[in-house]
Amino acid sequence: MDTLAFIIMTVALMALVIVFTWYMNYYISMNLLNTANYITSLITSALKHEMETAVSIASFSDVAGDFNFTFLLPTSSFSTQGLAINYNITLYPKSESCMMVLMANITVTASLGPITRVMRTTTLLYSSTQPYTIIAYNCREGRQVTLANSSWICQVPSSPLPSCTWNSTDIQLGYAIISISKG
Secondary structure, eight states, X not given: OHHHHHHHHHHHHHHHHHHHHHHHHHHHHHHHHHHHHHHHHHHHHHHHHHHHHHHHHHHSTTOOSEEEEEOOOOSTTSOOTTOEEEEEEEEEEEEEXXXXXXXEEEEEEEEEXXXXXXXEEEXXXXXXXXXXXXXXXXXXXXXXXXXXXXXXXXXXXXXXXXXXXXXXXXXXXXXXXXXXXXX
8 A cells, every 4th residue: 555655646746846847947938038028129129219319410410421329228237137138239231112221130048047038020220212321340240341321222232241240248348339421
């Protein structure tokens, strides 16, 4: 009888451990996904705001020539609660209907131990039929990159497609700089 009770108790405890492990994995995964989604939204909104601010400053009549603008995005303001949060932003131009369009790919990675969740989004940052010249500095590609040029109105150079990538460390250290020229 003791053997049967031992087997039943062992199976019950194993089932309880399996259910608890599954629930914790599900709970952590959903929290990581929600956190990554929230941070993606936060970074997307901040990046759009920063780009709008830079273009607005460039449009002032008192601004002549070109100026540098450093992106200030949320980095250390996240309430991470032990999570490792990293993100990459890639800016690249597109041409649509003879309009210059500047797009951003944003990838947010949230990790807690061996569990990792990744969120990706693409957003429009700037569009114009008479674009300013926009040059990005300190890109991960190791050079400055021209992202927009008034001569690209109906076509963007296709080979190679210019792009600039910054990660969260680059932005936190103030390396994410663009130069806007009225041209």
